Amino acid sequence: MTQSPILEIRGLSKAFGPVKALSDVQFELRRGEIHALCGENGAGKSTLMNMIAGVLQPDEGDILIDGERVSIHSPAAAQRLGIALVHQEIALCQDATVAENIYMAAINSRRAPLMNFQRLYADAQKVMDLLAPIPVRTRVADLSISSQQLVEIAKALTLDCKVLMLDEPTAALTESEAQRLFSIVRGLRERGISVVYISHRMAEIFSLCDRVTVFRDGRYVVTDPIAAVSPDDVVRKMVGREISQLYPDKLAPQEPGRLLLSVGGLSDGRRFAGVDLQLRAGEILGIGGLIGAGRSEIAQTVCGLRPMTAGTVALDGKQLRLRGYGDAVKAGLVYLSEDRKGSGVFLDLPIAANISALDLARLTGPLGLVDRKAEDRQARELTGRLGVRMAGIEAAVSTLSGGNQQKVAIARQLSVDPKVIIMDEPTRGIDVGAKVEIHRLLRQLASSGVGVVVISSELPELIGLCDRVMVVREGRIAGELAASELGEEAIIMLASGVHNSSTQRQAQNVA
Amino acid sequence: MSPRESGEVLVHAEIKVASAARRINFAQLASMREAGLIVIILALCIAMSLASPHFLTWGNFRAMLMSFSIEGIVVVGMTILLIVGGIDLSVGSVVCFSMVVSGALFLAGLDPWTASLIGIGVSALIGAAMGFFVTVIGLNHFITSLAAMVIVRGMCLVVTKGTPLSLFTLPPAFKAIGQGSFNNIPYVILIFVVVVAIFDFLLRRATAFRKVFYTGSNEKAAQFSGIRTNQVKFWVTVLCSTLAGLAGVIYMARFGAATPTFGAGMELNIIAAAVIGGASLNGGSGTIFGAILGMALLSVVTSSLILLDISVYWQDMIKGCILLAAVSIDHFLHRKKS
Numbered sequence: 132m133t134q135s136p137i138l139e140i141r142g143l144s145k146a147f148g149p150v151k152a153l154s155d156v157q158f159e160l161r162r163g164e165i166h167a168l169c170g171e172n173g174a175g176k177s178t179l180m181n182m183i184a185g186v187l188q189p190d191e192g193d194i195l196i197d198g199e200r201v202s203i204h205s206p207a208a209a210q211r212l213g214i215a216l217v218h219q220e221i222a223l224c225q226d227a228t229v230a231e232n233i234y235m236a237a238i239n240s241r242r243a244p245l246m247n248f249q250r251l252y253a254d255a256q257k258v259m260d261l262l263a264p265i266p267v268r269t270r271v272a273d274l275s276i277s278s279q280q281l282v283e284i285a286k287a288l289t290l291d292c293k294v295l296m297l298d299e300p301t302a303a304l305t306e307s308e309a310q311r312l313f314s315i316v317r318g319l320r321e322r323g324i325s326v327v328y329i330s331h332r333m334a335e336i337f338s339l340c341d342r343v344t345v346f347r348d349g350r351y352v353v354t355d356p357i358a359a360v361s362p363d364d365v366v367r368k369m370v371g372r373e374i375s376q377l378y379p380d381k382l383a384p385q386e387p388g389r390l391l392l393s394v395g396g397l398s399d400g401r402r403f404a405g406v407d408l409q410l411r412a413g414e415i416l417g418i419g420g421l422i423g424a425g426r427s428e429i430a431q432t433v434c435g436l437r438p439m440t441a442g443t444v445a446l447d448g449k450q451l452r453l454r455g456y457g458d459a460v461k462a463g464l465v466y467l468s469e470d471r472k473g474s475g476v477f478l479d480l481p482i483a484a485n486i487s488a489l490d491l492a493r494l495t496g497p498l499g500l501v502d503r504k505a506e507d508r509q510a511r512e513l514t515g516r517l518g519v520r521m522a523g524i525e526a527a528v529s530t531l532s533g534g535n536q537q538k539v540a541i542a543r544q545l546s547v548d549p550k551v552i553i554m555d556e557p558t559r560g561i562d563v564g565a566k567v568e569i570h571r572l573l574r575q576l577a578s579s580g581v582g583v584v585v586i587s588s589e590l591p592e593l594i595g596l597c598d599r600v601m602v603v604r605e606g607r608i609a610g611e612l613a614a615s616e617l618g619e620e621a622i623i624m625l626a627s628g629v630h631n632s633s634t635q636r637q638a639q640n641v642a
Numbered sequence: 643m644s645p646r647e648s649g650e651v652l653v654h655a656e657i658k659v660a661s662a663a664r665r666i667n668f669a670q671l672a673s674m675r676e677a678g679l680i681v682i683i684l685a686l687c688i689a690m691s692l693a694s695p696h697f698l699t700w701g702n703f704r705a706m707l708m709s710f711s712i713e714g715i716v717v718v719g720m721t722i723l724l725i726v727g728g729i730d731l732s733v734g735s736v737v738c739f740s741m742v743v744s745g746a747l748f749l750a751g752l753d754p755w756t757a758s759l760i761g762i763g764v765s766a767l768i769g770a771a772m773g774f775f776v777t778v779i780g781l782n783h784f785i786t787s788l789a790a791m792v793i794v795r796g797m798c799l800v801v802t803k804g805t806p807l808s809l810f811t812l813p814p815a816f817k818a819i820g821q822g823s824f825n826n827i828p829y830v831i832l833i834f835v836v837v838v839a840i841f842d843f844l845l846r847r848a849t850a851f852r853k854v855f856y857t858g859s860n861e862k863a864a865q866f867s868g869i870r871t872n873q874v875k876f877w878v879t880v881l882c883s884t885l886a887g888l889a890g891v892i893y894m895a896r897f898g899a900a901t902p903t904f905g906a907g908m909e910l911n912i913i914a915a916a917v918i919g920g921a922s923l924n925g926g927s928g929t930i931f932g933a934i935l936g937m938a939l940l941s942v943v944t945s946s947l948i949l950l951d952i953s954v955y956w957q958d959m960i961k962g963c964i965l966l967a968a969v970s971i972d973h974f975l976h977r978k979k980s
Contacts, residue, residue, distance in 0.1 A: 436865070436866065455868065455870065456866070456867075456868040457869075457870070459868075460868045466866070468862075470862075473860075473862055474860070474862035474863045475863060475866070476860070477855075477859040477860045477863055477864075477926070479859050480855060480856070480926070484855070484856075488864070488869070489867045489868060490868075491849045491852060491853070494849075495849040499848050499850060500848055500849065501847055501848070501849050501852055543867070
């Protein structure tokens with residue numbers, strides 16, 4: 132085993148502003164192996180992949196290909212070195228055909244002045260058929276998300292690559308599509324191509340990969356042969372502590388208080404129908420379900436952010452008549468968006484202004500002017516309470532790390548002293564430390580009598596944090612699980628509506 | 643102090659050091675821009691006063707101030723509209739329309755004050771129409787105001803049948819708005835200073851204008867904070883046109899005439915001034931003070947070129963280069979964010 136690794140990373144570091152995404156990490160990819168890269172969200176996996184693919188530049192450290200130091204200053208340079216990356220997010224030209232998308236990178240590196248479309252379609256179809264029978268003359272916009280994901284993978288296969296990096300390739304695939312992908316990846320290994328495989332799904336990693344490397348909080352933890360470890364070992368190393376310590380204590384069984392929020396027969400005429408929901412003071416209610424099941428839509432409709440066609444919403448015993456979200460805020464019902472950057476925070480604006488956005492009226496004096504002193508006082512108090520790490524309340528939110536940005540968004544919800552707070556993916560994409568802090572905060576809020584609803588796609592979060600979980604499937608409440616019934620398999624079964632072995636794979640969808 | 647606490651303080655201190663070095667503070671960035679502009683303007687003034695004896699005279703300053711005072715009122719509206727994420731290409735046409743409508747009504751026998759109010763009101767209605775197309779129909783500001791620019795210019799020609807209206811019969815009390823002065827300071831400049839002071843203050847302090855920043859910075863996040871962003875965009879569009887209308891009647895008082903081709907190309911100068919002053923075309927940032935400094939810079943440059951006897955043909959080219967430099971700096975400063 133003296134062969135030199137095809138790809139080696141030494142002492143690589145990368146910081147975004149004050150946030151260290153990676154510090155002094157190492158990684159080694161041998162010829163013809165499938166190497167799993169594991170870590171929680173924010174552990175630095177995607178940052179590393181992006182640096183290897185030339186999207187980002189390291190601050191320090193070396194990347195070695197075939198034992199030689201290289202600097203990969205652009206994605207085109209990575210291509211020339213034989214490195215291909217399939218992103219987690221789909222980045223296709225929606226208006227171009229599948230064939231044009233598949234050969235986009237290849238066309239870019241060729242020098243012929245004219246396109247030979249007949250040949251393009253024929254070649255593309257050959258590659259596409261390896262994965263799935265998708266006609267390559269179709270416009271990408273007309274394909275389903277899972278088909279688009281397959282097109283992304285096909286695109287990488289056309290490059291004559293030595294190193295293929297797959298970032299959560301099965302996130303949007305069905306079971307059979309995933310199986311087909313695995314056999315292709317194994318085929319690539321036979322041809323001597325080395326694969327870096329990022330996934331949260333332990334079952335996939337253990338059936339497909341040869342070795343596994345774990346990152347945690349931007350640091351390298353360990354590399355092990357798959358045969359030498361168990362899924363539990365890997366999870367423990369990813370998290371760095373026992374799962375039980377991660378979540379605050381739950382509510383004692385018969386404790387819940389008065390009815391805070393009551394939703395009856397809620398429908399929007401499109402995405403969901405007949406939704407009933409009750410929330411009592413003191414408890415944290417979880418809402419689970421697959422992406423696209425309608426969870427966010429339900430929450431947004433409850434808060435008046437989307438129109439309802441039928442149903443009632445009562446807060447603290449009072450029937451609400453919402454003409455818009457402003458009315459919900461006045462009544463004490465607030466919603467935290469799942470898309471932090473897109474609709475959660477104002478990146479360019481100061482922290483203080485971010486926090487006061489939800490209810491300017493309370494900071495407005497008789498002349499219609501903003502009371503700056505009151506605004507600053509509020510910002511200082513809430514950022515202090517939430518432990519936001521920042522240069523000052525006048526700093527732009529863009530200078531903060533993801534976790535601290537999220538705290539600012541939460542501070543904004545708290546600024547109006549809400550009775551009920553609905554949080555959509557409150558810890559998505561933030562580091563473990565901030566996650567723990569936010570979970571503690573949510574439990575504190577619940578204990579102080581604020582109703583807390585948490586929508587989450589992370590099963591451990593639902594199970595660890597919530598006192599009760601409702602599962603949404605295709606716009607309807609599929610079922611409800613009490614604390615004693617909570618388990619990954621139980622949630623998956625309700626969420627997917629199937630009860631067979633294919634849920635096993637998803638049930639292993641740890642962390 | 644417990645070990646945990648001291649650890650946190652340490653982290654805190656570290657982050658303070660790190661971000662002090664690369665802080666991109668919104669407010670500071672704006673004031674940095676304003677300070678930079680002041681330095682450039684002063685440097686230009688000093689250089690010019692050495693180069694030309696006519697530069698540093700009250701007469702020349704008065705002329706410069708006059709030249710941008712009325713446009714400056716339009717810049718105020720444009721800056722607020724840019725902050726909300728919009729743009730208005732029709733301001734030049736609206737200035738003109740306000741002028742010719744007021745002028746025509748005066749010639750038809752109305753008293754000039756009522757005629758002017760109607761002119762301003764009609765301008766506000768044009769803004770409301772654009773606001774309707776932007777917020778209800780869902781077109782963008784650029785296309786909507788491009789269409790309005792052409793339509794309103796056409797309306798100017800229809801009202802005047804293509805010939806300038808001669809308004810020398812305007813009563814002196816009305817003409818004084820554009821031509822008179824108080825203690826040797828023209829009313830035009832006073833009106834300009836008052837408009838700027840009011841809106842600069844409101845933009846920094848008033849709750850209603852704070853919503854303009856929220857909407858322009860991230861419209862979705864503003865909606866998710868309960869702000870009715872369409873209302874905000876609508877009223878800012880109306881405000882911009884209304885101020886253009888106000889500028890139109892002041893021009894009428896100043897010139898004693900209403901020309902149907904007046905103000906063509908004015909929108910470019912105005913947008914350039916606002917952008918040089920730090921308003922972002924992507925919305926979310928900008929100050930009135932900065933925009934006025936942008937206008938002042940363009941004006942000083944124009945005046946310098948004239949005093950230095952440089953052909954007028956060069957002026958547009960040089961102004962264009964200044965705009966390009968300002969936008970490049972802006973882009974460079976903002977690139978760090980993403």
